[in-house]
Amino acid sequence: MRKAAIIFFWAFSSLCVIALVTLPINLQTQLIASIVVVTFMGMIKILRAEGAWRLMALASGTAIVLRYVYWRTTSTLPPLNQLENFIPGFLVYLAEMYSVLMLALSLFVVSMPLPSRPTRATSKGNYPSVDVFVPTYNEETDLLANTLAAAKAMDYPSDKLTVWLLDDGGTLQKRSSANLLEGQVAKDRHRDLQAFCADLDVRYLTRERNEHAKAGNLNNGMRYSHGELIAIFDADHAPARDFLLETVGYFEDDPKLFLVQTPHFFLNPDPVERNLRTFERMPSENEMFYGIIQRGLDKWNASFFCGSAAVLRRRALEETDGFSGVSITEDCETAIELHARGWNSVYVDRPLIAGLQPATFASFIGQRSRWAQGMMQILRYRFPLLKRGLTIPQRLCYMSSTLFWLFPFPRMIFLLAPLFYLFFDLEIFTASGGEFLAYTLAYMLVNLMMQNYLYGSFRWPWVSELYEYVQTVHLLPAVVSAIVNPSKPSFKVTAKDESILVSRLSEISRPFFVIFAVLLIALFVAAYRVYTEPYKADVTLVVGGWNLLNLILAGCALGVVSERGERSASRRVKVTRRCEFGFGEHWYPATIDDVSVHGARVNVYGKETASLAIDGRGLIRFKRHGSEMEEILPVTVKNTQILGDIVTIGCRYDPETARDNGLIADLIFANSQQWTEFQLARRGNPGLLRGTVWFLRLALYQTSRGLVYFFGYRGRRAGAAPGTKR
Numbered sequence: 001m002r003k004a005a006i007i008f009f010w011a012f013s014s015l016c017v018i019a020l021v022t023l024p025i026n027l028q029t030q031l032i033a034s035i036v037v038v039t040f041m042g043m044i045k046i047l048r049a050e051g052a053w054r055l056m057a058l059a060s061g062t063a064i065v066l067r068y069v070y071w072r073t074t075s076t077l078p079p080l081n082q083l084e085n086f087i088p089g090f091l092v093y094l095a096e097m098y099s100v101l102m103l104a105l106s107l108f109v110v111s112m113p114l115p116s117r118p119t120r121a122t123s124k125g126n127y128p129s130v131d132v133f134v135p136t137y138n139e140e141t142d143l144l145a146n147t148l149a150a151a152k153a154m155d156y157p158s159d160k161l162t163v164w165l166l167d168d169g170g171t172l173q174k175r176s177s178a179n180l181l182e183g184q185v186a187k188d189r190h191r192d193l194q195a196f197c198a199d200l201d202v203r204y205l206t207r208e209r210n211e212h213a214k215a216g217n218l219n220n221g222m223r224y225s226h227g228e229l230i231a232i233f234d235a236d237h238a239p240a241r242d243f244l245l246e247t248v249g250y251f252e253d254d255p256k257l258f259l260v261q262t263p264h265f266f267l268n269p270d271p272v273e274r275n276l277r278t279f280e281r282m283p284s285e286n287e288m289f290y291g292i293i294q295r296g297l298d299k300w301n302a303s304f305f306c307g308s309a310a311v312l313r314r315r316a317l318e319e320t321d322g323f324s325g326v327s328i329t330e331d332c333e334t335a336i337e338l339h340a341r342g343w344n345s346v347y348v349d350r351p352l353i354a355g356l357q358p359a360t361f362a363s364f365i366g367q368r369s370r371w372a373q374g375m376m377q378i379l380r381y382r383f384p385l386l387k388r389g390l391t392i393p394q395r396l397c398y399m400s401s402t403l404f405w406l407f408p409f410p411r412m413i414f415l416l417a418p419l420f421y422l423f424f425d426l427e428i429f430t431a432s433g434g435e436f437l438a439y440t441l442a443y444m445l446v447n448l449m450m451q452n453y454l455y456g457s458f459r460w461p462w463v464s465e466l467y468e469y470v471q472t473v474h475l476l477p478a479v480v481s482a483i484v485n486p487s488k489p490s491f492k493v494t495a496k497d498e499s500i501l502v503s504r505l506s507e508i509s510r511p512f513f514v515i516f517a518v519l520l521i522a523l524f525v526a527a528y529r530v531y532t533e534p535y536k537a538d539v540t541l542v543v544g545g546w547n548l549l550n551l552i553l554a555g556c557a558l559g560v561v562s563e564r565g566e567r568s569a570s571r572r573v574k575v576t577r578r579c580e581f582g583f584g585e586h587w588y589p590a591t592i593d594d595v596s597v598h599g600a601r602v603n604v605y606g607k608e609t610a611s612l613a614i615d616g617r618g619l620i621r622f623k624r625h626g627s628e629m630e631e632i633l634p635v636t637v638k639n640t641q642i643l644g645d646i647v648t649i650g651c652r653y654d655p656e657t658a659r660d661n662g663l664i665a666d667l668i669f670a671n672s673q674q675w676t677e678f679q680l681a682r683r684g685n686p687g688l689l690r691g692t693v694w695f696l697r698l699a700l701y702q703t704s705r706g707l708v709y710f711f712g713y714r715g716r717r718a719g720a721a722p723g724t725k726r
Contacts, residue, residue: 558706
């Protein structure tokens with residue numbers, strides 16, 4: 001009876017909504033209704049009302065969206081007998097319906113996400129055995145040293161913890177390569193990493209052949225290990241000391257739990273953040289996924305494996321013969337299979353690792369292309385909506401995650417649509433200026449407000465649109481390729497720890513300048529048509545405004561592809577840690593002011609240290625986290641600066657033993673609280689109005705910066721003497 005009552009309630013509610021949405025009203029009434037809803041949503045936002053009020057605001061916004069969909073479907077499509085208008089018009093309509101579908105899925109997933117889970121410490125004496133897998137392919141030893149040393153230093157009983165380096169760069173296949181250079185590099189890598197792992201007391205493991213990419217490497221690790229749980233860290237993801245203590249306890253509560261996933265926190269900005277200089281003051285793009293979406297997925301038992309910073313139960317993986325390797329996104333694919341078999345997952349919303357993002361725009365696009373193609377493979381091979389064993393909420397959640405990566409199609413259509421009218425006079429949208437104001441403008445405003453409701457301080461206005469645009473240009477061919485031939489994409493390791501020594505244009509920047517030029521010409525065409533065709537001015541102004549919005553995004557993207565020169569891909573992390581600095585036979589009181597993966601800045605009380613020679617040797621003596629014993633880390637002096645009685649010394653780490661690598665890892669990665677504090681410090685919701693003004697100012701500046709880079713680059717090219725190589 002209760003189930004029947006629920007079905008009746010939802011059926012009746014749906015009929016009421018349909019009746020309201022399809023109610024014939026005049027344009028003035030529609031405009032008044034839109035203003036009332038927007039005002040109501042704005043008041044709730046200003047008052048910061050939550051709970052039922054938040055749902056009421058979202059429901060009100062949904063009514064406007066559905067009203068727009070009904071009007072758009074029944075009143076705006078060009079006649080079918082005018083194919084030159086109908087085809088582009090219908091493509092724009094499909095793009096809008098995709099956006100509405102993704103909004104609906106977002107509302108389902110994140111309208112009321114789970115609050116962050118409380119700490120779940122492991123019961124005393126009940127520590128399951130854990131194998132830590134660090135898969136690697138071509139990463140440098142220095143990068144691996146940080147991750148392995150941090151993993152080895154995790155606060156966990158040593159007899160229950162085994163750290164494995166799974167090396168796919170030193171396989172027998174690569175060492176036996178017919179290519180002399182490739183074979184010799186693989187042999188040297190194999191020998192050096194074996195010695196390094198022995199020094200660090202880490203198990204080294206490779207295999208005969210490079211098969212099934214990362215999934216195959218992980219499955220090979222499973223064959224040689226026996227721990228009850230498996231923790232996985234990418235080669236550049238170093239864990240904090242409390243990573244296992246904060247995660248393994250959840251496996252006690254649920255024998256059907258296969259996954260505990262934690263967020264990916266990054267020390268360095270992605271290329272968009274670095275070139276726009278927003279890393280310190282605006283939440284990163286990935287925080288929207290890890291801060292909101294994963295918590296929403298967790299509510300429906302659909303949070304999925306993200307490839308790293310996670311703990312998995314071996315017994316669950318054995319049911320599926322290890323990690324799935326059909327797609328190049330083995331993480332999400334594995335999670336779908338295990339969720340379909342009745343296993344559960346948990347998401348812990350606390351950064352417990354610190355990693356590196358791609359530093360160049362080209363590497364960033366390469367990484368996103370792999371994600372997009374992998375999700376298209378999952379959509380083709382697994383199709384979550386019909387996946388047997390998944391609950392209905394899980395099916396919707398996985399469809400949301402996979403369908404998201406189709407965004408290059410609607411984004412490109414929205415970019416080109418105004419040009420159809422301005423350049424070719426095609427009528428792709430049958431509506432007057434008044435109808436646009438009452439329906440389309442209200443829909444756009446409500447959509448922005450709902451996005452702000454859902455993601456708030458995790459995603460500022462227009463930033464998602466910018467990220468989608470800068471990816472669309474190069475992701476569109478990759479997505480099309482994966483849809484047409486899903487077996488074609490292959491796994492490619494994303495380059496990390498890169499650096500850009502001089503400011504330059506990205507090697508894949510040219511399309512962005514071409515698009516900007518076309519949109520700029522279209523803006524002048526719009527102004528000309530308003531002047532010469534005043535009887536069409538209302539429609540031309542609407543389309544011209546749409547083109548102007550595209551131009552603003554395209555201009556901001558010019559700043560994204562104008563890469564700023566930096567000496568290192570790694571950012572310095574602020575710390576305050578007492579230590580002593582050793583120079584000659586003397587030790588001086590000091591504090592460590594900031595650290596990076598390469599060095600530290602030390603404030604020393606002792607003017608004598610000002611005479612330190614550049615590239616001279618020094619020592620830093622400090623206590624590890626959780627230890628009272630002092631240890632010594634050798635460093636090389638890179639610069640000094642006198643500030644009163646304090647001498648600030650810039651140091652580069654000079655590790656000589658595996659223990660030194662452990663000390664470096666302790667300085668940077670041991671304290672997970674610093675990552676949480678950093679994230680919270682840059683989370684603030686500027687609101688729709690202030691956020692829009694901020695974005696317009698940013699776009700204007702970045703447009704000018706991109707054009708300066710472009711003309712400066714062309715000037716340097718033109719000034720090069722004939723025959724000069726550059």
